[in-house]
Amino acid sequence: MSRALLELDRLSAHYVTGRGTRVVKAVDEVxxxxxxxxxxxxxxxxxxxxxTLALAILRLLPTAAQIVSGAMRFDGxxxxxxxxxxxRRIRGKRIAMxxxxxxxxxxxxxxxxxxxxxxxxxxxxxxxxxxxxRAGALLKSVKIPAAAQRLREYPHQMxxxxxxxxxxxxxxxxxxxxxxxxxxxxxxxxxxxxQYLKLLRDIQREHGLALIFITxxxxxxxxxxxxxxxxxxxxxxxxxxxRQIFNMPVHPYTRALIESIPRMGGGPERLTAIxxxxxxxxxxxxxCSFQARxxxxxxxxxxxxxxxxxxxxxxxxxxxxxRP
Amino acid sequence: MTTLLEARNLTKHFPLRRGLxxxxxxxxxxxxGVSFxxxxxxxxxxxxxxxxxxxTTxxxxxxxxxxxxxxxxFEGRSLQSLDAAGLRQYRRSVQAVFQDPFASLNPRMRVGxxxxxxLVTNERIDKAKASERVAxxxxxxxxxxxxxxxxxxxxxxxxxxxIAIARSLALSPKLVVLDEPVSALDxxxxxxxxxxxxxxxRDLGLAYLFIxxxxxxxxxxxxxIAVMYLGQLVEYGPxxxxxxxxRHPYTQxxxxxxxxxxxxxxxxxxxxxxxxxxxxxxxxxxxxxPRCPHVLPRCAPDVPPLRPAHGREVxxxxxxxxx
Numbered sequence: 001m002s003r004a005l006l007e008l009d010r011l012s013a014h015y016v017t018g019r020g021t022r023v024v025k026a027v028d029e030v031x032x033x034x035x036x037x038x039x040x041x042x043x044x045x046x047x048x049x050x051x052t053l054a055l056a057i058l059r060l061l062p063t064a065a066q067i068v069s070g071a072m073r074f075d076g077x078x079x080x081x082x083x084x085x086x087x088r089r090i091r092g093k094r095i096a097m098x099x100x101x102x103x104x105x106x107x108x109x110x111x112x113x114x115x116x117x118x119x120x121x122x123x124x125x126x127x128x129x130x131x132x133x134r135a136g137a138l139l140k141s142v143k144i145p146a147a148a149q150r151l152r153e154y155p156h157q158m159x160x161x162x163x164x165x166x167x168x169x170x171x172x173x174x175x176x177x178x179x180x181x182x183x184x185x186x187x188x189x190x191x192x193x194x195q196y197l198k199l200l201r202d203i204q205r206e207h208g209l210a211l212i213f214i215t216x217x218x219x220x221x222x223x224x225x226x227x228x229x230x231x232x233x234x235x236x237x238x239x240x241x242x243r244q245i246f247n248m249p250v251h252p253y254t255r256a257l258i259e260s261i262p263r264m265g266g267g268p269e270r271l272t273a274i275x276x277x278x279x280x281x282x283x284x285x286x287x288c289s290f291q292a293r294x295x296x297x298x299x300x301x302x303x304x305x306x307x308x309x310x311x312x313x314x315x316x317x318x319x320x321x322x323r324p
Numbered sequence: 325m326t327t328l329l330e331a332r333n334l335t336k337h338f339p340l341r342r343g344l345x346x347x348x349x350x351x352x353x354x355x356x357g358v359s360f361x362x363x364x365x366x367x368x369x370x371x372x373x374x375x376x377x378x379x380t381t382x383x384x385x386x387x388x389x390x391x392x393x394x395x396x397x398f399e400g401r402s403l404q405s406l407d408a409a410g411l412r413q414y415r416r417s418v419q420a421v422f423q424d425p426f427a428s429l430n431p432r433m434r435v436g437x438x439x440x441x442x443l444v445t446n447e448r449i450d451k452a453k454a455s456e457r458v459a460x461x462x463x464x465x466x467x468x469x470x471x472x473x474x475x476x477x478x479x480x481x482x483x484x485x486x487i488a489i490a491r492s493l494a495l496s497p498k499l500v501v502l503d504e505p506v507s508a509l510d511x512x513x514x515x516x517x518x519x520x521x522x523x524x525x526r527d528l529g530l531a532y533l534f535i536x537x538x539x540x541x542x543x544x545x546x547x548x549i550a551v552m553y554l555g556q557l558v559e560y561g562p563x564x565x566x567x568x569x570x571r572h573p574y575t576q577x578x579x580x581x582x583x584x585x586x587x588x589x590x591x592x593x594x595x596x597x598x599x600x601x602x603x604x605x606x607x608x609x610x611x612x613x614p615r616c617p618h619v620l621p622r623c624a625p626d627v628p629p630l631r632p633a634h635g636r637e638v639x640x641x642x643x644x645x646x647x
Binding site: 045046159161162189190191192193194195198216217218219220221222223242243246256257258260261262263264270271272273274275277278293 | 539
């Protein structure tokens with residue numbers, strides 16, 4: 001097998017409060033591998049650390065957070081050894097990101113043409129004119145009608161779905177190898193979401209780029225991803241190929257998440273609910289962080305946190321039930 | 325089965341500001357001639373995308389907006405014919421739970437006072453009785469009685485939504501309008517709240533008007549489903565029929581766009597082109613015709629009426645002879 005595009009090895013990113021009294025382990029010993037052209041879904045609830053993980057990959061963590069241990073290799077290069085200037089040449093050029101809210105990620109004071117052309121001018125020293133021409137082509141590739149006219153317009157003149165397409169055009173402008181999409185369709189309507197997901201899939205196929213989908217929605221994972229990593233309280237508690245995880249979830253949390261999705265055509269009956277709520281990351285209990293909500297909790301779970309056990313090829317779970 | 329609430333030809337237009345020289349600027353036709361019925365103890369789900377008029381419909385049912393035309397009948401009586409006492413009674417019988425439990429609870433009030441507020445404003449009730457009732461309501465929604473002394477910020481999103489549900493039940497309503505009740509909640513919490521709502525319906529015989537954009541959740545919760553597009557009903561019928569075998573081209577596209585619950589669950593994806601047009605100037609004839617994959621020549625001039633076909637009602641020229 002060829003070299004993986006992105007490899008995280010027990011990466012930990014922690015937030016430390018001003019006096020160092022409280023440590024929030026937002027990302028804790030996360031190991032992931034992503035091959036070229038592959039789609040990985042990172043699912044978890046709010047506070048599970050999935051956005052911090054994305055920011056850690058781009059080394060864009062806020063000042064209160066730090067990568068405290070682990071390793072991160074992108075296309076064979078050590079990302080943690082890069083200087084800030086080198087990272088700036090990677091971001092937007094080789095690794096791009098799409099954020100949740102297209103209104104907040106576009107600048108209201110610049111035209112769409114300026115914003116789509118900006119990465120080309122920064123990373124490829126394109127002239128004003130060639131940046132504008134290529135921006136027009138990019139808008140066409142994200143299926144925005146009347147692209148030439150839209151280039152001169154401002155973000156407020158467009159609908160939410162169109163703005164998110166423009167953010168997509170900016171992300172692919174320098175033909176990145178990896179695209180990280182953080183809840184890219186949460187603010188969109190169902191049919192617009194379907195349009196956008198199809199667009200992302202087309203772009204991916206065309207350019208052969210790898211995609212990391214950060215989402216709380218298992219439906220998006222089911223539709224879009226090759227493999228999935230389920231995060232809970234800062235850790236990847238189960239990871240593997242999508243079909244394998246949906247058919248044979250090992251971790252009780254993954255199993256409950258899958259069973260709690262309402263199914264089309266099911267009548268009003270009870271869903272499998274997960275009791276309680278996600279734990280406070282600053283005061284995690286000893287042992288497994290899911291113990292308080294786990295239907296199959298054992299004494300051992302309260303004493304020692306489970307390591308990642310291999311369940312099958314490329315399928316691992318952090319649960320004592322998976323101990324061989 | 326008895327009909328609790330019936331909407332007949334319900335219409336709400338929001339006039340736009342008058343133009344210069346007093347020309348008629350038109351109106352946002354948010355809800356345009358919608359008819360449906362909610363049975364006692366059952367759930368009507370309303371689905372549709374932003375701007376389809378589902379929230380305006382909820383506001384009309386809650387009497388937060390007055391209809392431009394058409395009427396709402398509750399227990400057989402038109403709301404327009406009700407006197408002040410009758411309206412007070414109506415407002416007690418119809419309560420609401422909103423999307424965002426962080427915005428719908430006053431952060432300066434204790435939970436006990438929040439839940440008791442409808443009782444205090446609507447009934448002469450003494451303190452001891454009120455706190456007794458608050459304890460019962462908290463128990464009904466699965467919160468400990470000591471929650472009454474705490475403030476909303478001490479609760480998580482799911483627990484706050486439980487508080488909002490407890491408040492909506494304080495006056496023993498017959499109908500609860502649920503406007504996106506779980507979309508602000510975490511995935512693992514949604515199932516808890518949906519289960520709670522199903523239990524309360526069974527125990528108290530509540531009827532729900534359930535509005536959400538999560539199609540699977542609506543299909544799961546509802547007995548019947550109404551699909552709205554640009555202020556009008558395009559399909560209306562039993563939940564299972566509509567969700568598993570949609571017939572209107574818009575409903576088909578909408579449900580095909582819903583995300584699968586398993587990777588092997590593949591549907592024919594119908595990707596609609598374009599976006600929802602403006603409700604100020606909706607397309608002529610069938611409002612869906614500019615985006616419809618099955619459009620006929622007559623769809624542009626002629627408005628298709630809602631008529632029975634295949635065990636539900638559909639507003640589409642394709643089903644003219646099906647009845």
